[in-house]
Amino acid sequence: MMKGSAMGWFTEGTEHEGYVVCVFADGLYGSGGRWMEIDVMTPDGRPVEHETDPDRRAWRSPSQVVGWRVACSCDPFREHVILDPFWIRVWDLADEDVAAGRIYAGPPASADAADISDREDLEPVFLDVWRRHVAPDLSLHTIGTLSRSLKELEAQLDDAVAAARRAGVSWDKIGRAFGISRQGAQKRWETVSAAVVGRTEDN
Template sequence: MGWFTEGSDHEGYVVSVFADGMYGSGGRYMEINLMTPDGRPVSHENDPDSDAWRPPSQVVGWRVACSCVPFREHVILDPLWTRVWDPADEDIAAGRIYAGPPDSADAADISDRENLEPVFLQVWQGHVAPEVSLHTIGTLSQTLKDLEAQLDDAVAAARAAGVSWDKIGRAFGISRQGAQKRWEARDGQTAAET
């Protein structure tokens, strides 16, 4: 599972947490690739060309992570959900998640649980909200500029066709004087014209 947002250079996902402070993500069956807190992959000590990995049985918890502006910054977000070993102890709201017995691969695939995705996604969305808002402002600003240019063109065409400032003002919902003041300099007409 991974999350992307239009207009944002963020990728959100869930990372496994190990007792020694290392993190993990991805991998294959019964292997979770190790990563440092800043998102760098850890190489296997005996084979630098291979990723180091750990089994799902060593996972002690999970956090939401984000690759912000891809490959430049990696952020591990709060809160930490801790692993419990008895399904009766699971309390997602309290930050406790059961991920199967130690010999299962469930801890590596925790993000696939439908009841957990909204919880994890909410954390990531809080992280990207400021940038998404800025993207929305930029997009709407450009749309507004485009609409204002179209409006200016329509007023110029109306004036060229002999439409009065009074009629233009009424169409726009303002007075004759307001319309004249707003567009007169743009269309080169004089204030005396009506």
């Protein structure tokens, strides 16, 4: 299941969290921060320290943003992945073409570049990139969940067959209830049958 959070999107069971990062001209990235201040990070997700204040993270103005990418923090391996494509920032609304990778984020003095993921028309575009990234793990998570459910159901089915045999129900009736032949039922649950004390002979 995918859900939204204050930071971005996350999946239950697969430990991925995705969000949009700002791209700067020197190859560093940014996310979060305070008003008109974007916290700077390296491509592998490590925070960059402030040059003069070690207690603060380095930050840059939204005016320095040249584009955006989708990123994912992939636990439990603590891997930070920057995903393609790259959307370049354009400075004229008339030049915006999201499908072609061009996004307008307001004039340099605005904070819109830092909050580009808040645009309702852009979130589905960003989210689609992240969904394709997490799809393999989501499939594995689904397989694991269904496997556990199947094992529980099979155990309940074995118990029901054992109870039926104790009650004297024939393999023919058990097979018909399950949708298989008498021989198929007997072969499937022969170990269950062997464990049933006082079972009746087959009809």
